Amino acid sequence: MDQLRDRLRVRHYSLRTEDAYVDWARRFILFHGKRHPREMGAPEVQAFLSHLAVERQVSPSTQNQAKAALLFLYRNLLEVDLPWLSEVVQAKRPPRLPVVLTPGEVRALFDQMEGGMALLAQVLYGTGMRLMEGLRLRVKDVEFERHEIVVRDGKGGKDRMTMLPERLVEPLRAHLGRVRALHARDLDEGFGEVGLPDALGLKSPQAARAWGWQWVFPSAQRSVDPRSGLVRRHHLHAESVQKAVRLAARAAELVKPVTPHVLRHSFATHLLAAGHDIRTVQELLGHKDVATTMIYTHVLNRGGRGVASPLDGL
Numbered sequence: 001m002d003q004l005r006d007r008l009r010v011r012h013y014s015l016r017t018e019d020a021y022v023d024w025a026r027r028f029i030l031f032h033g034k035r036h037p038r039e040m041g042a043p044e045v046q047a048f049l050s051h052l053a054v055e056r057q058v059s060p061s062t063q064n065q066a067k068a069a070l071l072f073l074y075r076n077l078l079e080v081d082l083p084w085l086s087e088v089v090q091a092k093r094p095p096r097l098p099v100v101l102t103p104g105e106v107r108a109l110f111d112q113m114e115g116g117m118a119l120l121a122q123v124l125y126g127t128g129m130r131l132m133e134g135l136r137l138r139v140k141d142v143e144f145e146r147h148e149i150v151v152r153d154g155k156g157g158k159d160r161m162t163m164l165p166e167r168l169v170e171p172l173r174a175h176l177g178r179v180r181a182l183h184a185r186d187l188d189e190g191f192g193e194v195g196l197p198d199a200l201g202l203k204s205p206q207a208a209r210a211w212g213w214q215w216v217f218p219s220a221q222r223s224v225d226p227r228s229g230l231v232r233r234h235h236l237h238a239e240s241v242q243k244a245v246r247l248a249a250r251a252a253e254l255v256k257p258v259t260p261h262v263l264r265h266s267f268a269t270h271l272l273a274a275g276h277d278i279r280t281v282q283e284l285l286g287h288k289d290v291a292t293t294m295i296y297t298h299v300l301n302r303g304g305r306g307v308a309s310p311l312d313g314l
Helices: 002-010 015-031 042-054 060-077 103-111 115-127 131-135 166-188 205-209 238-251 260-273 278-285 290-300
Strands: 148-151 160-163
Touching: 002 015, 002 060, 015 042, 015 060, 042 060, 103 115, 103 238, 103 260, 115 131, 115 160, 115 166, 115 238, 115 260, 131 238, 131 260, 160 278, 238 260, 260 278, 260 290, 278 290
Parallel strands: none
Antiparallel strands: 148 160
16 A cells, blocks of 8 residues: 555645545455455456445446556556456446526525635635635735636646636735734744645745745644645645535525535536636636536526426416
8 A cells, every 4th residue: 555655646646536546445455355456357346346336336436436546556556457457347427417506595605604614615606616726725826916816736737717706805815814824823833834736845945934835725723744744734624615515505595415516516607697608618617628618508598498388388
């Protein structure tokens, strides 16, 4: 497992992906009675993936993540390149329409939230960022004068620009004032360092303490970095945000399943409904293919694709 982690880090996989891949490798080994992966092959991989789909009833995306983890294990760690690796069945993800909130439901959700969580939820809805993109937002990437936010190292390792809503300018300024005071207190206590991408910490040792590199939404407590072992202030935990949104949706009596990602769906849907060009929405969302953005065009239809029901004519 340590060797697998090393291979993942060499290829700059994120910590979340690293933990997920190591966990799937561990489950695979335990499922087959702790046999070494070198002693197993296509039948064992197929049996494990079938077990996940049939008995555990996991989603296709979860099954495909398990497959990706096992392929990485064999190709990159064990260096086994057998024909069956590319022949393992890929679970098909059926097309699903995204959950979208109405503007009224978005307002009701925000009314039940307060503090930093409320501001983060408004940023996600107002910019269309993914949850982790919002959590990893740095102070230097918020352009108040130009009303822009630079999303660094988004999905696929790509950077992009999105808007900074006028309504969030003053709340964000006030929030960053409190964050800066927190950072100053950390510096006075001998802390104040933040995790930096790649080898930037070696090139610029002072950057880790610089104000511009701090998280916009830092955690309330300092914690030990799982990779470096240093005590730092990380950004908010994704599960904390998910829980806050879930509780707010329950308090607002929303019947739809609401997650932080639903705010991104709502952002795209409301822009298209307002008549904005789909290519513009594609760029704001960071989609590689416009076909991915097309899923949101369902909101431009009414009822059965714009056809009036005969019931309405009675």
